[in-house]
Amino acid sequence: MNKATSLSQPIKQLERGPLREFLRNFRHNLSGMVGVTLVGLFVLISVAGLLKLTPFPILEQHPLDRLKAPGEIPAYILGTDQFGRDVASNLMKGGANSLQVATLSVLIATLAGTFVGAIAGYLGGNPDTVLMRLMDILFAFPSLLLALLIVTIRGPGLENTILAIAIVYTPIFARVARGPVLSLKETEFVTAARCIGAPETRILLRHVLPNMLAPLIVQVSLALSWALITEAGLSFLGLGTQPPEPSWGLMLSSNRGLAEIAPWLIMYPGLAIMLGVLGFNLLGDGLRDVLDPRMRGRQ
């Protein structure tokens, strides 16, 4: 239904490259470009943190330089915490941890959710009812509560945080995937594929899936921003990333008591979370504008 325009295009035009056309449109989208820039910075900083390209070794304590304000000692660009650890280095590794949790959990949620949604929509009937009702049950829990429950069962830690966030966002992807599949399976090209005897799996993978990529891509970007917030929230409550491993949410919560004497300890992690979330949100909005022209300017 939403792909009607691109489906009716002559095949030649499609072959000229939907990717190039997409890039051309995307370049003129302000929020999308700001989003890409912020996300790019985030990824760059995180990768540097992951490769240990930080100003100081992560978690290295400098007992003589405790609670230095940014700029007080030039080497500590963003200051130090109560153990004399470099805030900038911790932020970089914290970003890497957050990004790792967010991308892996959203990847799992996307695969699992799309699988469930596509199967449900494609088969219809009873499997559809059962699968989507199961998703509704997961949906009935506020996301943070469900994540908390899963972390309670499995214990805190990196893998379990990823698993928890993945389970929380799977129903959303199932819903996003099911809609397009419902309308796509009635289209002529699917009927044509079936007529020439293509197996169902091939129809689903080669004909249906590529045509529902647009809403999925938008959803992935938005889900990444929620996953960042959820990870930071879980860590803030002490149930996500475990100390001494740095995390933005953890840095915020453990330094709350020091905010009055060392405001930079909450300002920078806070700013980092905000810009990261903002980046993925803007990117998602930009992608929606370009990929789904009906929504342009509405949100």
Add this chain to the structure above:
Amino acid sequence: MTRYLTQRLIAFIPTLIGISILVFAAIRLIPGDQITAQLGTEAGMLSTEQRAALEAYYGLDQPPIQQYFVWLGDALQGNFGFSIRHGSAVLPLIMKHFPITLELAFMAIVIALSIGIPIGILSAIRHNSLIDLFGRMFSMLGLAVPNFLLGTLIIYVLSVYFGILPNSGNYTSFTEDPWLNIQQLIFPAITMGFSFSASVMRMTRSAMLEVMNEDYVRTARSKGLRERVVIRRHALRNALIPVVTLIGVEFGYLLGGAFITEQIFSLPGIGRLAVNAITQREYALVQGVTLFIAINFVIVNLAVDLIYAAIDPRISYASHE
């Protein structure tokens, strides 16, 4: 309408059953048995007979399906078990903490609406103007600031610049001292309402933009009504329908989602009860609170659907499903 109502209510029951199975199974999935979990290291001092006696007492020697039905039967009668740490049954505990969350959610919604709706309307009727740009920047920012960050910043600003500590820990109920109660809740409510005001603003704006292009708005204009009347009587009324849905969904979230805000501001609401129960491994309490919140959430969503159907005459109940 009656048929639609019946359909929704019938679809509601399997969801409830599913939720109860999930909550029940979740606690059974916790590694280690419940006796060890409850007693901690002292469980090691139990003899085999004592352990068996305890298992029989808690019904843990029964097959899981039977355990589920016993648990469900108890829960339906309002018996959600006992919290050792609080020295109280679970249901009265929930009932004691819930009003705080309810009041907080209500205040947060009021704050979100009084910020979000006016900005949304202004942005829509001055589409693509400077006001619109500021409005959209506000909503983008609102969605990007998580509540734990905003709460931390609010406490920081209040304590450093105004010398007030909003989280004194001594909660006063509304009936005791309404003024003090509102003073204690206003900042947590702002924390929770802020990001919601951004969603309200976005929804109001996009709904207004859509409605302003409708035929009936053009008709209202062309018959010479003043713009103010057109907006208030013809556009806004219709534009607010999706906002009502949003309020309902968010209300459901707020009732069960105040974990972080209540923690930051030390408010003894149901979210804090849940987080403490989780960290202290009070399984009966975790189970009770989770079930309570999830059922609440489903009921609120059902109510929203029904209200939506009632206020939007365009929905035809017959064609539903």
